[in-house]
Amino acid sequence: MLAVSPLRSTTDGEQGEMESFSIGEDFADLSEGNLLESIDFDDLFMGINGDGDVLPDLEMDPEMLAEFSLSEESEIVSSVSVANNTSDNSNGNNTVTTEKQDEVIVTNFSSDSGSNSGSSGEEIASKNNESTHSVAVNPSPKESEKGRKSSTHSRNNPQGKRKVKVDWTPELHRRFVQAVEQLGVDKAVPSRILEIMGIDCLTRHNIASHLQKYRSHRKHLLAREAEAARWSQRKQFMGAASVGRGGGGAKREVNPWLAPTMGFPPMTPMHHFRPLHVWGHHTMDQSFVHMWPKHLPYTPSPAAWPPRTAPPPPPPDPLYWHQHQRAPDAPTPGTPCFPQPLTTTRFGSQTVPGIPPHHAMYQILDPGIGIPATQPPPRPLLDSHPSKESIDAAISDVLSKPWLPLPLGLKAPALDGVMGELQRQGIPKIPPSCA
Amino acid sequence: MEDSPSASYIHQVHRLIEECILFNMNQEECMEALSRHANIKPIITSTVWKELEKENKEFFDAYSRIQAEGGSKTVSRQKILDMNENYLTILFPCLTFHE
Numbered sequence: 001m002l003a004v005s006p007l008r009s010t011t012d013g014e015q016g017e018m019e020s021f022s023i024g025e026d027f028a029d030l031s032e033g034n035l036l037e038s039i040d041f042d043d044l045f046m047g048i049n050g051d052g053d054v055l056p057d058l059e060m061d062p063e064m065l066a067e068f069s070l071s072e073e074s075e076i077v078s079s080v081s082v083a084n085n086t087s088d089n090s091n092g093n094n095t096v097t098t099e100k101q102d103e104v105i106v107t108n109f110s111s112d113s114g115s116n117s118g119s120s121g122e123e124i125a126s127k128n129n130e131s132t133h134s135v136a137v138n139p140s141p142k143e144s145e146k147g148r149k150s151s152t153h154s155r156n157n158p159q160g161k162r163k164v165k166v167d168w169t170p171e172l173h174r175r176f177v178q179a180v181e182q183l184g185v186d187k188a189v190p191s192r193i194l195e196i197m198g199i200d201c202l203t204r205h206n207i208a209s210h211l212q213k214y215r216s217h218r219k220h221l222l223a224r225e226a227e228a229a230r231w232s233q234r235k236q237f238m239g240a241a242s243v244g245r246g247g248g249g250a251k252r253e254v255n256p257w258l259a260p261t262m263g264f265p266p267m268t269p270m271h272h273f274r275p276l277h278v279w280g281h282h283t284m285d286q287s288f289v290h291m292w293p294k295h296l297p298y299t300p301s302p303a304a305w306p307p308r309t310a311p312p313p314p315p316p317d318p319l320y321w322h323q324h325q326r327a328p329d330a331p332t333p334g335t336p337c338f339p340q341p342l343t344t345t346r347f348g349s350q351t352v353p354g355i356p357p358h359h360a361m362y363q364i365l366d367p368g369i370g371i372p373a374t375q376p377p378p379r380p381l382l383d384s385h386p387s388k389e390s391i392d393a394a395i396s397d398v399l400s401k402p403w404l405p406l407p408l409g410l411k412a413p414a415l416d417g418v419m420g421e422l423q424r425q426g427i428p429k430i431p432p433s434c435a
Numbered sequence: 436m437e438d439s440p441s442a443s444y445i446h447q448v449h450r451l452i453e454e455c456i457l458f459n460m461n462q463e464e465c466m467e468a469l470s471r472h473a474n475i476k477p478i479i480t481s482t483v484w485k486e487l488e489k490e491n492k493e494f495f496d497a498y499s500r501i502q503a504e505g506g507s508k509t510v511s512r513q514k515i516l517d518m519n520e521n522y523l524t525i526l527f528p529c530l531t532f533h534e
Binding site for chain 2: 225391398402406407412414421
């Protein structure tokens, strides 16, 4: 590289300049006058200092400094020196600019003292001394300061980035969640979380970004679960409905897509079906992988997570985000499930004109049902006692529209159990002939 | 095997019970309501209720908690729906992370 040449110049700064000048011959292909214009100083120093100053401020980021290998820096220096030398031959100007260059050089190279360029740095330093002496004083404290930082960074972080990448292992995350839960999710402040976790290599920034993701994930998760729960409702309903309607319901055919009277739109999370059908069993893990396509760091290794095929996952791993899930009053999940019963009712009611009373019922009971509020207020809609009218309306609605979905989607009772018990109670068959 | 009139009847009672639950009723209240409004024998209601409990133990656990805390009648329908959606995460927090 061109860069190396000026550094090889041993003692004579001017010689170095001459060397760079000779290097500049490459640039001299362009007309000399245009060289300055052709060199965009902003670009040259873009990596150093983005504000477009021709020469970087000494207070620049140590990581940036560390990024600058000898060759890079030399490149810039040589280019600049070339430009300066070409454009303005007056000593004064050269001196000034060179001085600043040397400051840069000194600063950077000294900070990379651990690298091979150490010797070259000294050479440049000597060059610096020759040209001006004022430079020696100024950058030195900054040099040392940056030297410390830069060397540290170049050791630990070859990329030279400011933020150390945190590997959120399950254990680490667990501690994080503990801390968050301890503080309260909404009140959890990164600095406090950090205190509680007591891990040195975590910065407040790491915590803050992780916290943000955690909160967002929780919301998504609960929304998904609500959706999935609705799906299981559909499924159960369809199964039961086919039994009730079809008459030959030896087997339950769950086929929501072909639901005759149910017009609900095909919902994408069909894969939630099976998992949530059985309360208490959890096989939702595969479906939720898709939720975090971009959060790769949070899906460390596939081995860490429960195998997709096993229904009950190993306890520690899936505890990632929601180990300490809050109480049932989580505001967000209520929302998606809200309109569902009503929506399906609407669809269903297309075939039966008896809409108003049903809607009235819902409106009486739950005016907020159609409101996509993120925080459904805990309305004591029933006041002190559910009104007889509303109960009556609800009940008659159920009786008149057997195709309606189950609002809660509970698993249906075992028919055998029911029938057996009833027979024991002296009711041989239902519906009973006498009420 | 399934007697369809019985099955559909039981299904209907099931549905009615769910509605009652959304009214935050307990078993007795439900029996009374269905008897009054739907002419369903209380014994049938209670039998179906018990069977529902067996099949949905977790739900009824969570539901009874709501009933215990809720000064009963002021528990909103929405709260119960919420609980229905969420009790899994309450009772089984380990189930909520899937990655």
